[in-house]
Amino acid sequence: MLTVRTLDVAYGAITVLRGVSLHVKAGEVVAIVGANGAGKTTLLKAVTGLVHPTRGDIWLGGSSILSTGTAGIVAAGCSLVPEGRQIFGDLSVRDNLLLGGYVQYRRGKAAEVDADLKRVLDMFPILGKRSSQLGGTLSGGEQQMLAIGRALMARPTLLMLDEPSMGLAPLIVKEIFEVISRISKAGCTVLLVEQNARGALKIASRGYVLETGRIVLEGSAEDLLASSEMQRAYLGRDVNVDSERGTP
Amino acid sequence: MSATLSPAGFWQPDEECMHREDLGQLQLERLQATLSRVARSVPFYRKAFEAIGFDPDDLRSLDDLRKLPFTTKADLAEAYPYGLLAVPLREVVRLHGTGGSGTSGIVMGYTRNDIKTWANLMARLLVAEGVSKDDVLQITFDYGLFTGAFGVHFAAERLGASVIPISSGNTKRQIKIMVDYKTTALVSTPSYALHLIGAMRAANLNMNALSLRRVLVGGEPFAEETRRQIQEALHVTVTDNYSVSELLGPGVAAECLERDGLHLNEDHFLPEIVDPVTLAPVPPGAEGELVLTSLTKEAFPLIRFRTRDLTTLETRPCPCGRTSARIRRMEARTDDMLIIKGVNLFPAQVEAVLADVARSVPRFQLVVERREALDVATVLVEVSESVFFDEMRRQAGYRDLLRHRLASDLGVSFEVKLVERSTMDGLAAKGKVVDLRRR
Numbered sequence: 136m137l138t139v140r141t142l143d144v145a146y147g148a149i150t151v152l153r154g155v156s157l158h159v160k161a162g163e164v165v166a167i168v169g170a171n172g173a174g175k176t177t178l179l180k181a182v183t184g185l186v187h188p189t190r191g192d193i194w195l196g197g198s199s200i201l202s203t204g205t206a207g208i209v210a211a212g213c214s215l216v217p218e219g220r221q222i223f224g225d226l227s228v229r230d231n232l233l234l235g236g237y238v239q240y241r242r243g244k245a246a247e248v249d250a251d252l253k254r255v256l257d258m259f260p261i262l263g264k265r266s267s268q269l270g271g272t273l274s275g276g277e278q279q280m281l282a283i284g285r286a287l288m289a290r291p292t293l294l295m296l297d298e299p300s301m302g303l304a305p306l307i308v309k310e311i312f313e314v315i316s317r318i319s320k321a322g323c324t325v326l327l328v329e330q331n332a333r334g335a336l337k338i339a340s341r342g343y344v345l346e347t348g349r350i351v352l353e354g355s356a357e358d359l360l361a362s363s364e365m366q367r368a369y370l371g372r373d374v375n376v377d378s379e380r381g382t383p
Numbered sequence: 384m385s386a387t388l389s390p391a392g393f394w395q396p397d398e399e400c401m402h403r404e405d406l407g408q409l410q411l412e413r414l415q416a417t418l419s420r421v422a423r424s425v426p427f428y429r430k431a432f433e434a435i436g437f438d439p440d441d442l443r444s445l446d447d448l449r450k451l452p453f454t455t456k457a458d459l460a461e462a463y464p465y466g467l468l469a470v471p472l473r474e475v476v477r478l479h480g481t482g483g484s485g486t487s488g489i490v491m492g493y494t495r496n497d498i499k500t501w502a503n504l505m506a507r508l509l510v511a512e513g514v515s516k517d518d519v520l521q522i523t524f525d526y527g528l529f530t531g532a533f534g535v536h537f538a539a540e541r542l543g544a545s546v547i548p549i550s551s552g553n554t555k556r557q558i559k560i561m562v563d564y565k566t567t568a569l570v571s572t573p574s575y576a577l578h579l580i581g582a583m584r585a586a587n588l589n590m591n592a593l594s595l596r597r598v599l600v601g602g603e604p605f606a607e608e609t610r611r612q613i614q615e616a617l618h619v620t621v622t623d624n625y626s627v628s629e630l631l632g633p634g635v636a637a638e639c640l641e642r643d644g645l646h647l648n649e650d651h652f653l654p655e656i657v658d659p660v661t662l663a664p665v666p667p668g669a670e671g672e673l674v675l676t677s678l679t680k681e682a683f684p685l686i687r688f689r690t691r692d693l694t695t696l697e698t699r700p701c702p703c704g705r706t707s708a709r710i711r712r713m714e715a716r717t718d719d720m721l722i723i724k725g726v727n728l729f730p731a732q733v734e735a736v737l738a739d740v741a742r743s744v745p746r747f748q749l750v751v752e753r754r755e756a757l758d759v760a761t762v763l764v765e766v767s768e769s770v771f772f773d774e775m776r777r778q779a780g781y782r783d784l785l786r787h788r789l790a791s792d793l794g795v796s797f798e799v800k801l802v803e804r805s806t807m808d809g810l811a812a813k814g815k816v817v818d819l820r821r822r
Contacts, residue, residue, distance in 0.1 A: 138408055154440045154442055156408065156415055158405070158408050158412070343412075349440060350412065350416050350419070351416055351423075353412055354496075361499075362681065363495075363496075364420075
């Protein structure tokens with residue numbers, strides 16, 4: 136579904152991604168794990184057209200999306216749940232969600248947006264309860280669910296999530312990962328970027344380890360969790376602490 | 384033929400039947416990660432990359448691999464024992480080796496993941512060869528430092544087949560167990576399979592009454608005629624297995640029941656075929672030396688490893704459904720390595736043992752022949768004044784010592800004949816190695 140090939144991204148003179156290649160097949164949950172500053176967010180920005188690579192190519196469903204632009208990429212079925220949720224605090228939960236369905240409105244599918252809204256509110260009962268409350272008044276976990284729900288309103292075939300566990304309590308993190316699993320089982324392909332390597336790999340089928348802008352390990356999630364290198368670099372030192380404390 | 388013998392399926396269908404375009408992407412991703420890792424963790428590769436100004440970040444396509452230097456068996460010997468490990472030794476859970484104590488040989492390490500991958504890769508090939516969990520495998524390869532027996536063993540267990548880890552030797556017992564345990568799949572060198580057949584004939588054993596359905600051969604090159612003989616005598620399918628000890632062991636490539644080339648586990652080993660002299664890539668389909676790059680190995684990754692095996696690469700789809708490229712069965716070696724009874728051996732290893740025992744290198748000649756389908760190796764050793772060849776007792780003692788040391792150091796039994804200088808003068812023209820098996 137998504138293929139990234141030898142991608143370089145630079146901010147001015149600083150190269151952030153170096154020759155990154157990866158792929159996500161339809162129906163998979165793929166995790167990209169790595170420490171802070173490894174280039175994970177930049178990678179998602181490149182896929183969503185928010186930054187432009189200096190080299191390499193990105194294909195979505197068989198065609199290059201380098202010149203498609205963000206709106207076109209979203210319309211092509213690719214939704215992003217950004218880092219730090221980025222919900223609209225001054226808008227109600229319901230309006231936040233409706234904004235996510237904007238692509239559908241533009242297609243003249245207003246009726247379907249209503250159905251989607253109902254579906255999302257069913258999926259996250261807590262959002263249903265708080266649908267008229269302002270987004271900014273929700274707890275961190277609720278805001279994360281709102282951000283995910285908003286992304287789902289665009290009816291993505293590929294859902295990308297940037298650090299959905301960030302800043303959340305362990306129990307909430309568990310819940311968020313369960314939600315992502317459920318979304319995957321409902322047929323949506325998922326690309327998950329996480330510092331919480333253990334949590335992400337537990338729900339992923341495959342994974343990549345990004346380190347200072349390079350992919351240094353790839354493999355089935357099971358193999359990565361068992362990889363000595365992975366354990367040394369992420370699971371032993373950083374991530375054990377992460378998953379125990381639930382915060383990065 | 385394929386319709387009636389069609390295998391139960393695939394062990395890892397997503398990988399084995401992958402679209403070749405997707406395979407290329409996967410290979411590129413894995414190559415990138417492997418190169419980044421070896422550049423960081425293996426000084427040998429870091430220096431090699433620096434010497435040619437190559438940065439793994441600059442890899443743009445699989446073809447860029449051609450810029451990199453080759454890894455040879457000599458490089459591996461040089462790094463003895465642990466110079467090429469990409470992980471700390473404490474993360475290695477298994478060590479295999481080649482060569483005896485006379486020469487250092489090569490040490491291969493495997494992490495827990497490597498062992499698991501190995502079992503899966505060989506299990507794929509076992510399934511391709513028609514093996515299922517209903518089979519009873521009799522493994523007649525040597526259990527020891529060599530990779531052969533263990534490589535098949537753990538894969539067969541993973542598959543759920545029943546394994547008889549009988550190891551090599553003791554033909555009578557092999558046959559008794561084959562009958563009593565109802566072996567359905569024999570794993571052996573082709574020459575040992577022929578030897579077993581000969582022994583069963585001599586014992587007037589009714590081979591039709593055996594439960595045997597397949598013979599998985601490997602460890603040495605063989606003629607199609609050999610396959611025909613085994614298949615007809617035992618009413619079995621014979622499939623060929625290609626192993627590269629330095630890279631993995633068995634599990635690299637094997638024939639499916641079509642028996643039209645050996646399916647290479649290409650998502651784990653990236654193949655190239657190069658001209659053995661110029662080392663330039665040969666045109667598609669042309670013969671050349673097989674060069675393999677490991678794409679997933681953690682402990683002992685190898686970049687552009689020269690196997691010294693001559694073959695061709697076939698990417699045409701196989702009727703079995705696997706999309707992996709197939710290598711043609713091996714016919715020749717590009718160096719002087721001998722395979723005796725399935726064990727890889729260099730004349731230099733024999734020389735080293737002789738030097739050790741005699742305290743100086745005597746002139747010698749290695750003669751390998753095939754008697755009743757079995758390899759027989761003889762070392763003719765020149766005796767000089769330093770050996771009391773006029774004393775029969777001491778001469779016999781020297782011969783026995785050589786025979787014992789060769790067997791214990793090299794894992795192959797040799798006949799040893801002591802010859803006088805004048806005799807050796809006459810023999811020398813034939814060279815150090817006389818292999819009569821290829822006639």
